[in-house]
Amino acid sequence: GAGVSQSPSNKVTEKGKDVELRCDPISGHTALYWYRQSLGQGLEFLIYFQGNSAPDKSGLPSDRFSAERTGGSVSTLTIQRTQQEDSAVYLCASSFPLRGNNEQFFGPGTRLTVL
């Protein structure tokens, strides 16, 4: 079946512009996560959705970052007034946390470059 998809795969933007990154989770997965991975670094947690609500936003680095999820499905991560330090790969993952199954399935990521 279809996995997690993300768009765009690559985004180059100028400092100060806003960007929107999209994630389509696996159908039926109730949990959705956004992570950020800088070059050569580990995954940095950003936000967790259960359905359309976000009980854990603790990883969002600043108020320039926001995310929403609609219909318990698609999620959008928005970065306003982008800065060069926002350059990274943004990964989305989804899961169906039933009976302790914690496996997260990742999308291919969006590579963001802020010039």
Place this chain on the structure above:
Amino acid sequence: RKEVEQDPGPFNVPEGATVAFNCTYSNSASQSFFWYRQDCRKEPKLLMSVYSSGNEDGRFTAQLNRASQYISLLIRDSKLSDSATYLCVVTLFSGGYNKLIFGAGTRLAVHP
């Protein structure tokens, strides 16, 4: 101190070698443990779960020592296709859900 610590490597080994990766975690309340694999410029994918009793999947053996808060991954008879970054992952029940905490990864390069 990082919540999950790994030797970043790289580990450069010849085909057929046995290689072991270690990982330590700081929070004793961590509940579940995994190894994920991430190929260059690709997304992470679950490799295997880790249990105190140890578990084996073909050439891969994972082990957990809760007392020492230590996780290991052993790869026997390395193949070129094993070249990747191996991420140690623990879960922590926080904010009403099982949060995955990722290590920064250990890079493995298998050469002919």
